[in-house]
Amino acid sequence: MAKEKDRYALSAWRGEFLHQDVEGAYREHVKEGTARHLIVALRVWAFLLVSFGWLDYIGLGLSEGFYHLLAMRLFSALLLLGLSVIVRHRPELAKDGGAVSILEAIGFLLFFIIYFVRPDIVIWNIGVTVIILISLYIFIPNRLVNSNVTALFGILGTLYCLSLGGTEPRLLVGIFFLLSFPAIVGYFASRRLNLSSRQQYALFMETVQVNQSLQAEIKRREELEVELKLQATTDPLTGLLNRRQYETLFRREQERVRRHAGKLSLCVTDLDHFKKINDDHGHDVGDQVLKHISDLFVETLRHTDIVGRFGGEEFILLLPDTDLDNAMVVIDRLREKLQASPVEADDKEIRITATFAVTEVNAEDVTIEDVIRRADKALYRGKEAGRNQVVAS
Structure with a gap:
């Protein structure tokens, strides 16, 4: 029993099983559900990206900057919808989160363009970044390690764009702490969800193993009963009735x-x-x-x-x-x-x-x-x- 519990030991900071074979089995077990959740998240993400283009139109009109941002939004939305279609046919892509993380990084890169095209809404962009950081952990299914890397990329990229726009260093420090807060909250919320779901999986697998053991014992007893009945009714040498x-x-x-x-x-x-x-x-x-x-x-x-x-x-x-x-x-x-x-x-x-x-x-x-x-x-x-x-x- 102790060895079985060690097998399902969890990493507190990664929110994953320590044994890679167990972690792989868990991801395979939740693959279909994770894929469905990811498809919904990608489609909602694409819809919101295109919808916020209306705000660009209000602020920029039919200007060159508006068309640049619109192209960025449409391109990002196509990437998101494209990945949702691929995941629908290949749900295994949702297991490791590599494709999602790359897409999140591309999304941040495209989002950074807004800082240069519309410097008038920097405060708005920082607020949106806060929402994005929380969504990376809560709304979009991914491995916790991947989400940490993507969130760090988003925070550092945002600070870099702001520094290029002339933001003072002391303000950058404040913005860093401001952006770190949703990332930290998102990390601990996602960590709790990851640990909870894996603990439930461990209990499920232990139950399955207990049931299998019981079934094996029942089968063994049935075979023993048949053997004892055979021994009680047949001659051991010839197999004829005694x-x-x-x-x-x-x-x-x-x-x-x-x-x-x-x-x-x-x-x-x-x-x-x-x-x-x-x-x-x-x-x-x-x-x-x-x-x-x-x-x-x-x-x-x-x-x-x-x-x-x-x-x-x-x-x-x-x-x-x-x-x-x-x-x-x-x-x-x-x-x-x-x-x-x-x-x-x-x-x-x-x-x-x-x-x-x-x-x-x-x-x-x-x-x-x-x-x-x-x-x-x-x-x-x-x-x-x-x-x-x-x-x-």
Whole structure:
């Protein structure tokens, strides 16, 4: 948590995040809003520039000076409107404020012309400069550092123009303090806004990160729940249903058979000579054989059929909506496919066969054990008769 707070540390005088990557992310986050605000500010600025041309006309008439000032105002307004159009299509220009700062500097340079064309309104121009300085910080969105540089350029440029016009040094000092006051007020007001907006962004990002952590934890718990449920219902080696689960499904199918007078067949499968496979090739190969058989059963049977591991090399197959005759056909087809699907191990083909005992669940069967006992008797007969066959019970 401490590191996270350090990440969002702020520079008190710049009003920005100390970490450049965080500051860049913040500017990207507010880019669209900053661009919209800037477009409005540029258009209002252009409108006021042209509107004040009326005062030039009143003071100068249709003189050469008036036309010079009018050209200056129109040129400045075109620059402002041009930038507003560009920012509308490229809002990223509003992020760093470089283009705005250059335009502000050009605006000051053009504004300085008024001091020489209309020396009669110097006091008015100084008052307008005060308003401009406050607007640089409050009205026009820009980085605080950029606004400071532009404001300093405007103050020093104004003093230079006044000094060229013959203003006494002592008056220049007073005007310097007069112009510094709105710049200082604007700086602290803008600084407060910058810090406040970034603090809100930091809180927002921390909230987002907390939510992401919570979502990740929820997802992890859901995955764990699925994994635990899988472990509780499946055999870890083969992925087949374990005894607890297939017995639950058997009861469900048995109840459905009773309600709808349907059919349900059960098959007990025992691999032939599986101990010899383990002895000759090792238990790893034996496990490979069990996985191979499990996959083959699942792929061959219907998705509604239930395949479970009974224990060791024995499997339980439940065939819903299947009577004994049809179950015999299905299981014999499964037996033939198993016989024709050897396992590759130790550069050898291991032929696999199994004995299958099939029985149909009837009304007298109370539990799955009743059905399995009946199938086990048939399975014993199949082994006695030579294995690799399907026996009915």
